[in-house]
Amino acid sequence: MYQPAKTPLSWLVLGAAGLLALASASCSQKTTSAATQAAPPATATATPAAEAAPAYQIPVDYYTLPNGLKVVLSPDKTAPLATVAAYYNIGFRNEPKDRTGFAHLFEHMMFQGSQNLGKMEFIQLVQKNGGVLNGSTRFDFTNYFETVPAHKLETMLWAEADRMRGLAITQANLTNQQGVVKNEVRVNVLNQPYGGFPWLDMPQYANKNWYNAHNFYGDLKDLDAATLDDVQKFFKTYYAPNNAVLVVVGDFEPDQAKRWIEQYFAPIPGTPQPPKVDLAEPRQEKEQRFTKDDKLANKPALAFAYHMPERNSPEYYAMILLDQLLLQGNDSRLYQAMVQKRGYTDNVGGGINYLGNQFNYAGPMLWMGNLTHDQTVKADSVVAVLDQEISKLMRPGGVTPAMLDLAVVKMRSSFYDQVGGSDGFGRADMLASFALFDNNPARINTLEAEFRKVTPELMQKTAQEYLRPTNRTVLLINPLAKS
Template identity: 75%
Template sequence: MKKNYHFKALLVVLLLSAWCTRLMAQQLKVPVEYYKLKNGLKVVLSPDKTAPIVDIGVYYNIGFRIEPKDRTGFAHLFEHMMFQGSQNLGKMEFIKLVQQNGGILNGSTRFDFTNYFEVLPAHKLETGLWAEADRMRGLAITQDNLTNQQGVVKNEVKVNVLNQPYGGFPWLDMPQYANKNWYNAHNFYGDLKDLDSANLDDVQSFFKTYYAPDNAVIVVVGDFEPAEAKKWIDQYFAAIPSATLPPKPDISEPRQEQEQRFVKEDKLASKPAIAVAYKMPDRNTPEYYAMGLIDQILLQGKDSKLYQYLVQDKGYTSNISGGINYLGNMFNYNGPMFWMADCIYDSTVNADSIVAQFDKAVSDVSKVTQADLNLALIKMRSDLYDALGGQFGLGKVDLLASFALFDDNPGRINTLEEEFKKVTPELIKKTAQEYLRSTNRTILIVDPKAGK
């Protein structure tokens, strides 16, 4: 019986290995048609007949990072303004139009873009395109709408950050502590005084500057005919005038040469918390892709090093979470970024004990084998496919839009797997040596006692 058991176990391992090899050999193939209108609007079409729905995403190349100085939170405030009415749709009528046609919609503000999306029945594609074009052409910018949304956003800040235990930790806090450049280090949610001081001239100027077609991309994914979609996009968007875009500000960060450590007081927190952030390599470099796999090895899943050391072995915390870009994923940003992990831990545990486990996990990276790398590749691939297929296909919209905005190349979506496969154990070790050094990290501790 023992020999038979070992034979079956060996057979399972061999079959699993063969399956993994075949899986990694397959390539992602997302249909991508990319072109630009004369006014500069980028257009990405990706037909998919899986379900009788269409996704429309409109992404503007303006996010938290480059909003005007002394107007912190303005990019987010403007996201709210985009639902307050346009030339042919009154206040909140955009939302009603989508919902009454069986669709869903939303918008969000991220580090480097503000996006709006709709998921509609396939035969309502024209309706969605017309509505998005209507608000790109011109908003109903009134004092009443501005005052109303200033109140909404201020209340959101109070509820989600100021009056919430661990409010803003660490996604909002860490950039302010770790970065040196104002564009990367200011309060993205917005200082209440800055939100109050915004006026109609600010809103008009912001809209004309950043919500122009030459600063945007429209993505259509789903069950549609490309020729028909092109006709409607040209009909509704082509006549919208372009704008003169301002020079892009310098958003670079200096190389970090020593560890930074900070303590944040939080009277509402019941236990201490810690976040450890390391500055990332530049996007699209070999080291960038290596960090994506290091993230899988050290942090993602219950087989990760940090979960094993902090949760299973030491019991310092019940969970450790994090990754690259807390406001999205490792693909949809375009500036300095962190690889970061955070956890809430028991008050009897010393923060240095947790940091020691980080050091232990990081040291393990120098021992990474090809087998470890293969497992990380499978996990990365699984995450990528989950993102593409989830939320009615909006993950696919997000990647296509991001690569069009930041790289002028939405076809990058089909090369991601190949880039990760180029990563070697030697590159992993080299990347960890430079980017996971203690002098490249910032540690932020939430202390519930310090504020009492």
Template identity: 70%
Template structure:
């Protein structure tokens, strides 16, 4: 929700009473913004399904989001890419909806939909006209209840996913850089460091027994959360959720493996040859503090100071001052945002640069920027970062017709059993002091916590040699 403040500029003298009224209106608007709360009603069905309801009557639409507590990170060791493959399988038909009929159902009712696999969850969502909410709840429950698992569907989707890997990674310049590559270099625990997209031989090795077991284990209601956001009647929606999801049987969920990472003591540096790249590129990553700690929120503010926006220190140094690149990209969690993950994570930034510029020059400039914050973050820098973070947070909550809100609600339900956390995030950032930030810089932006990955552009080298 964004409040628009209209400034009326008058030529001449405005009476004191008008000025007073203007100040009162401004103060009321400010207070309304600062006290805004996302409506959250949270409960759990008898079968363990977590349910979050958040009304928003601003438009006649509704969002249904179903999140399962299974992502890239904990897929089977000999089945890399399986979590992503299974995301595709969820559109291949269920008890009452045939192959691709789920998609047709949403689109024919004026809606949009998508699904994705992330580090710590797989999600599916639909945005539809509000009067079609019941239909979407029925459809999501239908595929949670059971998939149409056939060899034909599996073989088809193995081909689709392998082609996706080839198109998006293997046959693209900078394919997988750095979002897919960096976790494999920066992490040491297999669960955090394997190829999340999947090795082609592992994708080929998947069989019907794998698919059936995976579905029964991880797509049970007691391993899931659903959120409904938008224009709906609370009593009616609760009844529908109970009707369609309430009798889906729960399952025995295995204990999650150890996904922790040891403290990194020495800087790591790697080079990736890229036959299709025509410019060198560099990505720099630092391991993040544990979620929900003061240092975690401090790193979120450092992200704003260093990376986000035209006034970010890396942007000012590398783009505006030195002209090494046209843009510095980055942030916390390249596959989402700093809130919708659970396990170990990096804060990372990357850029391409001309072949006339050396890697050493770029790293020297980066080190200069890190040295600036190492010397001490001021209260002014922190205040500006909080303003930027607040703007980013509310853009996220209100983004994509409200899907950003549904995403955070489901993530916080799955990871923290506390979707109401969405309303305390701003306050957590406001608690951070320069002392906390400086302590965080000392521990987490040190070189020993850093991994550097550079792209060697073979296309540029071959072109240069041919000339």
């Protein structure tokens, strides 16, 4: 269920490697799989719970090395490609206090050289072998991946192990990347209309816990304050094998891959990990409204956010299906109401987890939507339509079996679109996330069963509890630029 970026944030999540490989980063675009085409549609008379379990099963071979590195292997002979993905359990919201933006800064550092590869040679190694690569920083992890011709799998495993074993941490590299990241902040947030809206802004307004509510991209003073000692400690602590998962997806022989992984990764020592930070958010009992002046914007904008149910709870799955009905696609309730019927805007977008998808996060999350509109359209009118469409789902019988079936079909389509891509990244992303957060990458094969447990009544109750106005934060952009 990969959701494309809903705002111009590719410059943030692509990171240092992505800026060089962007032109060839077709890995981020998923293709429809044969499994999607073969999947039987839901009928109008049967609820999803009555359908048979899906026959399509993704191979999952999961084990842990003695040094704590989690490994997931998922062979796929669809194309002669192999994807290697290394995910580290450190992201935006569990970075150290007074070092905002440090997780993202460190993502850049990972391309500055290692024991056997000089500065930027990792990127050249991938590209000269016909591959593509990328790295990103998300809420709860930082990841790196390479997709290469299958016969180059060993080379990529060696290269990933080389930088996990020892990064080239020098003052010159640190100073250089501090400048790069600060320039990104200036160009893409501070000097951009709607910069940071709403993906960076909304968590800071809607959340109360510092870890969920600080400036993930980094305050300039904090980026300047990072020292070489900070970087060395950060690498030793968070880039240890026992804080990571390695995923291999594609055309390979598992036994051979295991031998290579044992050879290159097993000698890397683990490191004691700090206690997990408390990410809990208090229950919101009153609607919050904020206005942000934007000197570069020439049209008003509005974003809304609701706190999500706890991940993996029954309500969580129901909320994902409500998102399909309300926001996903031109047939969604909010698109039809605000674009097609009233002409308030030319588009309304949003979803769960603006920096990823519905599954690749671990802590509290927001369901968000956003739009720009003309000066003649009042913000209260937009919020009124939002309330009207949500209230329809809260009424008895507001969610019918046919609506539930539609939501499940849309969910299944996007799910298979992600995991069926020939490049393997969508599958690797899910497997890595479930290994990191649940210690169970095989969850990828049980997701459909969880959605089939959802009933219209559960969706109605979930809407009543989590889509109530008192659980909402509204952020308005006040445009100061001349039209």
